[in-house]
Ligand code: SF4
């Protein structure tokens with residue numbers, strides 16, 4: 338494992354962090370993954386109040402295996418749930434409780450989208466609150482995770498003496514949201530940058546179109562698309578930690594193996610040239626910008642929003658029939674509990690929570706048009722009638 342210096346605190350952080358949002362739901366498997374990550378030198382664990390039972394699972398595992406003092410915990414204030422200043426303590430205390438700890442090493446304002454949101458928090462006294470928590474030793478470093486435009490990122494960055502920040506960044510998103518400009522500005526200010534979505538929720542690994550994977554394979558046939566994606570990030574000295582939502586041992590082994598050679602400047606001109614061409618093939622297939630973060634879930638009408646979008650993108654990246662098969666499964670087309678786009682009641686709840694600003698309602702209509710052609714609907718209605726499962 339390679340380590341990079343957090344220039345603000347002096348901490349030595351593993352270049353690979355465990356993004357706990359995608360931890361396996363099976364507790365034993367999640368514990369095994371957390372322990373294995375520690376054994377392989379990972380010392381940065383990122384979770385959030387909004388990630389279901391994630392904080393509890395991480396906290397319990399760190400306590401059970403006496404790992405708390407060997408790692409840094411990052412978690413987040415759920416701004417989407419805060420209605421006033423009293424909520425800061427309410428959520429924070431609950432997080433300490435869930436994580437079974439007396440301090441948070443890296444505490445983030447979760448999903449800042451623009452300066453206006455930060456200013457609203459300031460009007461509620463967040464700066465004084467942060468100062469108090471820091472002086473009590475309950476918060477060690479304060480930062481923010483960001484989803485918004487580059488210009489807003491730069492404004493937020495300048496609005497407070499942050500200890501670190503977290504941005505969505507990968508070779509496809511080089512100029513999306515904070516992008517490379519935001520990365521370099523933060524680094525120039527001495528603010529460590531934690532990277533999320535390094536492989537776009539797996540789209541840049543398993544979801545890469547065949548032509549893209551072939552372009553990579555032509556130059557280094559022993560490098561997987563994940564390795565390419567991660568090295569692109571670690572090649573940049575401004576990147577401090579890359580969070581990967583690993584949920585299987587094989588992924589952990591592969592990524593920690595890649596992290597051994599995670600040196601700034603490890604890629605040359607030939608590799609950079611390939612990224613340009615892979616980007617083009619990927620752009621042609623990545624029709625809906627969904628990263629499968631599930632912030633929009635659960636949908637009150639039971640639509641499997643990320644599942645429908647994943648199938649739609651797969652139908653372009655891998656092939657129509659593969660996409661259709663994924664759609665049948667993800668949308669529960671012949672199951673007792675359907676979860677397809679036809680159930681959408683257009684309430685708009687999902688759109689308010691989507692960090693990628695996806696027009697979910699319209700996009701679901703596009704999914705339906707592509708993956709539910711007339712002949713398909715007819716066939717499914719017949720199958721459902723025969724199985725006695727009601728109308729599609
Ligand atoms: S707009 Fe449709 S998909 Fe989105 S939460 Fe409402 S019902 Fe679900």
Ligand code: SF4
Nearest residue numbers: 627628630631633691
């Ligand atoms: S639609 Fe948006 S919020 Fe929902 S999973 Fe995709 S990226 Fe996340």
